Amino acid sequence: MGDWFQTIADLDATAEEAPGLAEVVVADLVADGIVSAERTDCGPGADGGHPPGSRYAEAFDGPDYGLLTLGWNGLFAWWGRSVVDTGQGGGEVGCPHCDAIESYNEPLGAAFIEAIDAWYAQRPSDTVCRHCGRTIGINDWRWADGVWAFANLGLTFWNWPPLRNDFVAGIGRRLGHRVRLVAGKL
Numbered sequence: 001m002g003d004w005f006q007t008i009a010d011l012d013a014t015a016e017e018a019p020g021l022a023e024v025v026v027a028d029l030v031a032d033g034i035v036s037a038e039r040t041d042c043g044p045g046a047d048g049g050h051p052p053g054s055r056y057a058e059a060f061d062g063p064d065y066g067l068l069t070l071g072w073n074g075l076f077a078w079w080g081r082s083v084v085d086t087g088q089g090g091g092e093v094g095c096p097h098c099d100a101i102e103s104y105n106e107p108l109g110a111a112f113i114e115a116i117d118a119w120y121a122q123r124p125s126d127t128v129c130r131h132c133g134r135t136i137g138i139n140d141w142r143w144a145d146g147v148w149a150f151a152n153l154g155l156t157f158w159n160w161p162p163l164r165n166d167f168v169a170g171i172g173r174r175l176g177h178r179v180r181l182v183a184g185k186l
């Protein structure tokens with residue numbers, strides 16, 4: 001069984017403000033007891049992550065399914081231009097306006113791949129749908145394999161039970177930005 005993650009991606013943070021925002025929001029989560037201040041080897045990442053704190057169970061409903069016994073159970077805040085996807089590949093994308101769906105090998109899919117390249121290169125990444133002519137923003141595409149996000153800042157929780165909607169929304173309020181929860185498996 002693989003490890004699963006939930007990433008709360010900040011859709012609005014700029015590259016410049018992301019490190020400072022990460023520090024602030026992690027400090028808040030430490031103060032709330034959701035995670036510990038210490039850094040341990042509780043997930044992937046050379047600098048370690050923050051293991052569950054004394055009030056970690058407030059971030060989700062129901063049992064924790066042995067979270068504290070798992071090797072990977074930490075929070076990792078990260079920044080830097082990233083594509084957050086489900087880790088399951090995928091092969092179809094859609095226009096959010098007209099619902100046209102195409103595989104990566106067709107023109108709309110190719111436009112999506114170009115949009116990703118542009119986003120990484122910090123070029124304009126809006127795309128015009130070849131079916132309806134409307135503009136598709138990088139974070140507005142529909143993906144057949146689940147939710148994606150393009151973000152400069154994210155909080156990744158490893159193996160935590162599904163995070164409460166109000167917990168995720170609270171992170172968005174602290175950041176003052178739109179956030180999107182992306183779940184997937186490594």
Ligand SMILES: [Zn+2]
Binds near residue numbers: 097099100129132133
């Ligand atoms: Zn369209």
